[in-house]
Amino acid sequence: MFAKILIANRGEIACRVIDSCRRLGVATVAVYSEADRDARHVAMADEAVAIGGAAPADSYLRGEAIIAAARASGAEAIHPGYGFLSENPEFVDAVEAAGLVFIGPSARAIRAMGLKDAAKRLMAEAGVPVVPGYHGAEQAEAHLAQAAADVGYPVLIKAVAGGGGKGMRRVDRAADFADALVSARGEARTAFGNDAVLIEKYVRAPRHIEVQVFGDGSDAVHLFERDCSLQRRHQKVIEEAPAPGMTPEMRAAMGEAAVRAAKAIGYSGAGTVEFIVDGSAGLRPDRFWFMEMNTRLQVEHPVTEAITGIDLVQWQLRVASGEGLPCRQEDLSITGHAFEARLYAEDVPAGFLPATGRLSHLRFAEAARIETGVREGDTISPWYDPMIAKIVTHGPTRGAALRQLARAIEATEVAGTVTNLRFLGALARHAGFGRGEVDTGLIERDLASLVAEAEPGRAALVAAVLAAAGLWEDAWRLSGFTLWAPLPRRITLRRGEAETAAVIRVEGPDRVRVEIEGRESLAERRGDWWIDGAKAPGGVVRQGARVEVFAGGAFGFDVVDPLERDVAHGAGADVTLSPMPGLVKAVFVKAAQTVARGDRLAVLEAMKMEHTLTAARDGVVAEVLVAAGAQVEAGAALVRLEAEA
Ligand code: ADP
Ligand code: ADP
Ligand code: MG
Numbered sequence: 001m002f003a004k005i006l007i008a009n010r011g012e013i014a015c016r017v018i019d020s021c022r023r024l025g026v027a028t029v030a031v032y033s034e035a036d037r038d039a040r041h042v043a044m045a046d047e048a049v050a051i052g053g054a055a056p057a058d059s060y061l062r063g064e065a066i067i068a069a070a071r072a073s074g075a076e077a078i079h080p081g082y083g084f085l086s087e088n089p090e091f092v093d094a095v096e097a098a099g100l101v102f103i104g105p106s107a108r109a110i111r112a113m114g115l116k117d118a119a120k121r122l123m124a125e126a127g128v129p130v131v132p133g134y135h136g137a138e139q140a141e142a143h144l145a146q147a148a149a150d151v152g153y154p155v156l157i158k159a160v161a162g163g164g165g166k167g168m169r170r171v172d173r174a175a176d177f178a179d180a181l182v183s184a185r186g187e188a189r190t191a192f193g194n195d196a197v198l199i200e201k202y203v204r205a206p207r208h209i210e211v212q213v214f215g216d217g218s219d220a221v222h223l224f225e226r227d228c229s230l231q232r233r234h235q236k237v238i239e240e241a242p243a244p245g246m247t248p249e250m251r252a253a254m255g256e257a258a259v260r261a262a263k264a265i266g267y268s269g270a271g272t273v274e275f276i277v278d279g280s281a282g283l284r285p286d287r288f289w290f291m292e293m294n295t296r297l298q299v300e301h302p303v304t305e306a307i308t309g310i311d312l313v314q315w316q317l318r319v320a321s322g323e324g325l326p327c328r329q330e331d332l333s334i335t336g337h338a339f340e341a342r343l344y345a346e347d348v349p350a351g352f353l354p355a356t357g358r359l360s361h362l363r364f365a366e367a368a369r370i371e372t373g374v375r376e377g378d379t380i381s382p383w384y385d386p387m388i389a390k391i392v393t394h395g396p397t398r399g400a401a402l403r404q405l406a407r408a409i410e411a412t413e414v415a416g417t418v419t420n421l422r423f424l425g426a427l428a429r430h431a432g433f434g435r436g437e438v439d440t441g442l443i444e445r446d447l448a449s450l451v452a453e454a455e456p457g458r459a460a461l462v463a464a465v466l467a468a469a470g471l472w473e474d475a476w477r478l479s480g481f482t483l484w485a486p487l488p489r490r491i492t493l494r495r496g497e498a499e500t501a502a503v504i505r506v507e508g509p510d511r512v513r514v515e516i517e518g519r520e521s522l523a524e525r526r527g528d529w530w531i532d533g534a535k536a537p538g539g540v541v542r543q544g545a546r547v548e549v550f551a552g553g554a555f556g557f558d559v560v561d562p563l564e565r566d567v568a569h570g571a572g573a574d575v576t577l578s579p580m581p582g583l584v585k586a587v588f589v590k591a592a593q594t595v596a597r598g599d600r601l602a603v604l605e606a607m608k609m610e611h612t613l614t615a616a617r618d619g620v621v622a623e624v625l626v627a628a629g630a631q632v633e634a635g636a637a638l639v640r641l642e643a644e645a
Contacts, residue, residue, distance in 0.1 A: 001321050002026055002077050005103065006070040007045070009081025010060060011373030012390060013297075014041035017079050020313035029073045031066055033059035035381050040373050047073055054383045060084045063091040067098045077101035077320060079313075083385070086296040089114065103320040105295045106217075109265040113293040117160040117198045123290045126264035128257045131276060131289040133200035145177050147199045154202035157181055159188030159195070165234025166191045170202055205280035206440045208236075209243050209288065211258035212304045214312075215267035216319050221329045222255040223304050223312075229279075229438040230427065232352065237443065238405075238427055239300035240339045241307050244398060244436030245283050253285040259329075261293060269319055270312050272298045279439055299342070299390070302371060306338035306394035337398040339405040341424045345386040345417040348451050354386040357417030361541045361548065365408035368393050380417055388414060391424075402434060413539035413550040422553030426450045456495070456555040459531045462514045462521045465491050465502040466529065467540045467547045468559040470606075471512060489580065489634070492560035493547070499560065561611060573616050574643055578636040582606030584626050589639060593621045601639045602626070613638065 004027040007014045014030060018041065021028045030045035035054035042048045049069035052059040059065075063085055070078055078095050080086035080103070089107035096102060104110075113119045117135040124130045133155070134147035148155045148171065157180055159167025167188030169180040181197070189195040208231065212223040227243035228236045242251075258273035272294045278287040301312050315326055345355040362376040372389035380386050391408050395401035406428035412421055427433060427450060432442065443450060456464070466472045468491050489504045503515040510525040521532050529536035539550030547557045585603040589595060595615045602613045619641035626638050 002075075002101070002317065004029065004046075004073070004075045005077045005079055005317070006031065006049075006066070006073065006075035007041070007079045007081065008060070008066045009079070009084055009086075010036055010039060010041055011384065012371045012387060013081040013083075013299075013373075015044055015373050016371050017081065017313055018044045020311055020317070023311070024314060024317060026317065029069065029075045031060070031069055033383070035383050038378075040375055040378065049073060054381070056084065056383070063088070063094050067094055067100065070095075070100055071098060075100070077103050077317075079103040079316070080296065082296050082299060087114065087294070101320055103316050104269045105215075105265075105267055105271065109267050110295045112265045113295050115160045115196075116158060116162060116292050117196070119292060120198070120290065122264065123261055126260055128261050128264075128290045129288065131200045131203065131291065133198060135198045137196075139196055141178060141181060144181060144197070144199060145174070148177055149174060151199055151201050156200045156202045157184045157197050158200060159184065159192060160198055161188065161192035161194040161196070163192070165231075167197070168234060203276045203278050203289070205278060207243070207277040207279040207283075207438060208274065208291075208440055209246075209254065209277045210272050210274040210298075211254055212298075212301065212312075213258050213262040213267065213271050213273055214315060214319070214325065215262045215269065215271070216323075216325045217266055217268040219325055220259050220262035220267055221325060221327070221332065222258050223308050223310065223332060224334055225251065225254060226300055226303055227438060228300060229440050230433065230442060231440050232443045234440075236300065236342070238339060238341045238424070238433075239303055240337065240398075240401075241303040242334055242337065243283070244438060245279075247283055247285075250283045250285045250288070254288055257288075257290070261290065267295075269316050270297045270301070271295050300340050302369060302390065302392045303338040303340050306369070306392060307334045307336060308332060309335065336394055336396045337401040338392065338394040339401050339428075341391045341405060341409060341428065342387060342420075343389045343391060343412065343414075343424065344420050345380040345388055345414075346420050347418045348420050348423045349453060352420070354382075355418045356380050356382050356386070359388070359414060359416045360543065361413060361415035361539075362388075363411075363413040363539060363550075364389065365391070365411035367404060367411075368408035388419065398436065399434070402428060410552045411538070413541075413548075413554070415541055415543075415548045415554060415556075419554070422454060423450055425552050426452075454553060456549065457551065458516075458521065459534065459536055460549045460551040460555050461493075461500060461502075461516055462523055462531045463529065463536050463540050463551075464493055464547045464549045464555070464557045465500075465504065465514050465516070466512065466523060467542045467549070468493060468557070469504055470542075471504070471506070472529070472540050472542065493557040494560050495555070495557050500557075574622075574641050575637045576601055576613055576616065576639045576641075578604060578613075578632045578634055578638055579611075580604070580606045580634045582611075582632060584628055584630045584632060584638070585610060586628050587624060587626065587639075589621050589624060591621055591623055595619060595621060595641070604632070615639075615641070617641070617644075619644065 006029040028045045030048040031051045051065040085091040089110040092102045092107040120130045120135045154172045157169045169184040171180045185195040207229045226241040228239045230238040274291045275288045347353040364370045369392040393404035409425045491502045493500045505513040512523045537551035541548045545559045582604040587602045599615045622642040623640040
């Protein structure tokens, strides 16, 4: 085994690799860009080396700088993670030329699978079923259009160098072919610098089922399948293992085909063979076809780890350091069912736009496996993939694992950026998905209901009102009760355009009545808060005038400052009243002083915020009725102006 390795990546996957290294007693070297100086993966590693600017081209894609860092730090091997340089054969050659070990397949194997057309020809020769289509070199439009007609519509145009769903267009009729070709080529040229395409039959009721393989250069095994059919624009959203409805015959056929693919290229390390499956009549051994092979560890590998009990990163290190395959095919088996959901900083209603922000509050479910590269206080920057975490659950049955997933999503709290949490939650509770009726069109078909903006429920509203009143946290029992007890208080919350007006009556140190829209709720503290007899949402965060309640997604509210109103209502009034119970922090005026409308009179501290009281009109101060340090009731007179002439 290696004594020390370098991880040429960032984020959750770098942290994930470091975790396994720790378990093996292997020292780790992180690399980082300027933007990642304080990142979690840097903090977790034993050593860390700066490799350049924030843009990937200036840091994580600089093979020569990464190799230099490995040599300078005495690392013997480089783990590439996924993305970045993980499937770059020139990088593998350079690593080996520098006398280091690349933890992954050979450059030759990566090249063999690098272009989809060549990979398909190779797989067809090896006897692996491939999607019917045209994978040739001739790229003239007329030729490709003829190929599409021969294959039969609908077809898929795919960039041969494609990845991440880019450069792909579905075409339903011959009349649309030419336009689709131009746009697929344009996207492929920009993304991959290669505009060659292939034509594939578009499979009906398509399911994406992939097989995890592992090789040692001569032999290979498979670790069963993952179903990644829950996709949006060809990007995976929730993955699971095993595939729902899988039969022993189909699994054996797919596993055998995947192992044949791996052996055909002398594969070493972890890899994934992706198949497209026609699920229109259940899973049948003659209805799956090779799409591509990903010659790296895959984002969704944890679901395979969960059902097999194998640490794939440990296997990668063991095989790369010269050991043979850690076990034989017959030693592998499936236990239970696992799911993974990808939590992103993205604006779902705005069309799943990537988002950024500082994670001012971050809590994950304790019952799930969480793979993350960020901590509370960290920033999701515009430079990299906006993934916040992968949420992984494992249960004895599919239903149990899915319920766990739904609950783990609901227990996740993120403030400081928008996320796809509610969308993930809606998916995890989707009835068809629950029944295992998955295909790659599911999300698109039900998009409207999956992205529907939820409204906060009664309990979330009551919790927000309590937080706005400063009653949510424990501290209120010391100061709040005496201060509040006799007085009904008015709290107004704003959420978008909607305002919620509430009246609070504190009945005891553990009992509060909250009236909203004419209906009363009883909030009681029994350890945690209970609202109308049910446990209140766990996560409530108050930051200044903002309250976030986490109840199956984040609901944000602005606390409307009552002074805004009272000043408006009281314009022209002689006496400035305290709008709420509180502590007078400062008084800025004296008797006989002339003030102008809007001048500061005093500062009141209440509800954990400071409120500045201002003059409602121009005038002369007749009397100051309080001093700094005084505790006042709501409605107490603070400053009186001389009556207007
Ligand atoms: P998987 O099948 O493992 O989900 P993806 O195609 O989603 O693979 O890609 C995995 C990771 O690789 C992504 O999260 C991203 O970091 C990286 N990646 C994939 N495609 C691209 C791309 N076109 N540009 C930059 N990074 C990419
Ligand atoms: P990428 O390299 O971008 O991952 P893939 O070839 O793996 O491209 O395809 C990505 C996704 O596109 C698949 O997971 C599947 O949802 C869809 N897809 C690909 N090929 C077909 C096909 N022939 N028929 C139907 N859907 C397909
Ligand atoms: Mg793919």
